[in-house]
Amino acid sequence: xxxxxxxxxxxxxxxxxxxxxxxxxxxxxxxxxxxxxxxxxxxxxxxxxxxxxxxxxxxxxxxxxxxxxxxxxxxxxxxxxxxxxxxxxxxxxxxxxxxxxxxxxxxxxxxxxxxxxxxxxxxxxxxxxxxxxxxxxxxxxxxxxxxxxxxxxxxxxxxxxxxxxxxxxxxxxxxxxxxxxxxxxxxxxxxxxxxxxxxxxxxxxxxxxxxxxxxxxxxxxxxxxxxxxxxxxxxxxxxxxxxxxxxxxxxxxxxxxxxxxxxxxxxxxxxxxxxxxxxxxxxxxxxxxxxxxxxxxxxxxxxxxxxxxxxxxxxxxxxxxxxxxxxxxxxxxxxxxxxxxxxxxxxxxxxxxxxxxxxxxxxxxx
Numbered sequence: 407x408x409x410x411x412x413x414x415x416x417x418x419x420x421x422x423x424x425x426x427x428x429x430x431x432x433x434x435x436x437x438x439x440x441x442x443x444x445x446x447x448x449x450x451x452x453x454x455x456x457x458x459x460x461x462x463x464x465x466x467x468x469x470x471x472x473x474x475x476x477x478x479x480x481x482x483x484x485x486x487x488x489x490x491x492x493x494x495x496x497x498x499x500x501x502x503x504x505x506x507x508x509x510x511x512x513x514x515x516x517x518x519x520x521x522x523x524x525x526x527x528x529x530x531x532x533x534x535x536x537x538x539x540x541x542x543x544x545x546x547x548x549x550x551x552x553x554x555x556x557x558x559x560x561x562x563x564x565x566x567x568x569x570x571x572x573x574x575x576x577x578x579x580x581x582x583x584x585x586x587x588x589x590x591x592x593x594x595x596x597x598x599x600x601x602x603x604x605x606x607x608x609x610x611x612x613x614x615x616x617x618x619x620x621x622x623x624x625x626x627x628x629x630x631x632x633x634x635x636x637x638x639x640x641x642x643x644x645x646x647x648x649x650x651x652x653x654x655x656x657x658x659x660x661x662x663x664x665x666x667x668x669x670x671x672x673x674x675x676x677x678x679x680x681x682x683x684x685x686x687x688x689x690x691x692x693x694x695x696x697x698x699x700x701x702x703x704x705x706x707x708x709x710x711x712x713x714x715x716x717x718x719x720x721x722x723x724x725x726x727x728x729x730x731x732x733x734x735x736x737x738x739x740x741x742x743x744x745x746x747x748x749x750x751x752x753x754x755x756x757x758x759x760x761x762x763x764x765x766x767x768x769x770x771x772x
Contacts, residue, residue, distance in 0.1 A: 411475070415616060417697065418646070429578055430717075432532060434491050435493075436511060436512040436565070436567075437487065437493060437512040437567050437568075437569070438496070438515070438543065438567075438618070439516050440543075440570040441497065441516045441536075441571030441624075442517070442519065442571060442572060442738065443457065443459075443477045443736065444477070444483060444571050444574070444627075445484050446498075446516040446518045447482060447497075447516070448460075448498040448500075449499060449511075449514065449515070449534060451498070451500075451517060452500040453517070455519065455530050456530055457648040459473060459476060459477045459518070459716075460475050463705055464477070468480045468481065470654065475589075477733065478700065478736060478737075479704065479726045479732045480499075481743075482742055483486070483569070483571075486567060486743060487567070487622075490750055491567060491766075493512075495511075496513050499513045499546065500646065506697055510553075513542075515542050517535075517539065518530070518535075520533050520535050521536075521579065522602050522609065525580065526579055529579070529583075530682070535559070536572065536609055537609075537612075540609070540612050540613070547616070550562060558619060564619050565619070566619075567620050567668070567765070568620060569622045570621060573624075573626040573656060573660070578629060578655075581595075581598055581652070582648065595651065599656045601691060603659045603660060603666060606623075607663050608661065610623065610676055614671065619675055620675065621677065622679050622683045623660065623676050623678055623679060624679040625681060626656055627681050629650060630645040630648070630653070630737050631646075631685075631701075631710070633701065633702065633703040633706065633734045634713075634734035636709065636710045636712055637708055637709040637710050637712030637713050640710075643701055643710075657682050657683075660678055661680070661758050662716075664676040664677070665757070665759075668759070677757060677758070678757070679758070680747055682743050683756055684749075684752070685745070688693065688714075689730065690745055696727070697729060697740075698729070699728070699730065700730035700731065701731075703716075703732065704726050704728070704729040704731065704732050705733050706720050706721050706733055707720050707721055714734070715733070716733040726738050726739065726740065
């Protein structure tokens with residue numbers, strides 16, 4: 407969205423703001439979010455960590471034009487999925503405003519910097535690792551049960567939609583973090599990917615034990631093509647080979663694992679989201695999606711604006727609509743809209759075994 411103060415832009419901003427703060431549509435299902443910075447909407451604001459997005463220009467295109475803790479210029483993927491559900495955005499679990507009826511909308515437990523493994527993101531210190539997120543989810547259910555009763559709380563969770571986004575940091579901020587890492591000594595890339603998948607499987611089983619019955623499970627994005635990797639590893643602006651190979655190994659294994667889990671549980675509970683393929687489309691042909699570039703981040707410094715973090719002194723593009731990447735790692739709001747549109751209506755090339763619109767149709771019949 408343009409930052410122009412013309413009337414049309416103002417009107418669009420007001421419409422967007424109303425969509426976020428509007429009351430939940432009657433019958434909208436609850437929404438729960440787990441994972442890392444791609445889906446964190448402010449939990450890390452409440453933590454003593456360097457993995458934060460609470461200073462300008464983050465949030466420049468958010469309805470309030472202020473940083474919220476989202477690693478985006480505006481709305482992130484959970485916000486846009488909430489809109490598809492006809493609901494307001496779920497608050498971060500650590501937000502003190504998450505009480506009363508707000509609890510019934512759902513909650514976002516995500517924390518920037520975390521991974522599948524507990525040793526991922528140790529450089530960020532105080533972040534909410536995935537099993538702590540799951541423990542918070544258990545506590546959340548107790549709070550909701552106290553509000554509406556145990557049976558109703560269980561039903562709310564059973565009927566909810568869940569999004570979990572993990573894996574990217576286990577490569578970028580663990581395996582590839584320095585030229586020599588403990589995990590690189592321990593595993594080759596294929597074996598490390600298989601190890602991650604086995605650990606991801608345990609996390610998904612725990613989610614199922616906690617009552618979730620529809621879970622969107624994303625893999626990694628195109629790890630070698632993000633501006634940070636272009637800045638540090640690329641030759642002549644080409645996607646960095648080793649991280650890109652990691653994504654090519656990990657994501658098919660994730661689809662296989664979710665299929666296996668669904669067969670074991672006898673239901674299509676876990677839906678694999680091929681986020682890498684979605685993003686590869688506009689990385690390989692940005693102009694076809696209305697982007698001028700999918701290499702240079704809108705906000706940053708150094709080659710491709712991919713060095714360090716986005717901050718008030720960074721280079722900042724004037725038009726976020728024509729950039730695929732907002733900062734060194736994260737898509738712009740407009741790129742997120744393309745991703746969520748594909749989650750909603752994409753073919754089985756992107757969504758296995760079904761897309762979100764199909765899920766919503768099926769679940770409305772039960």
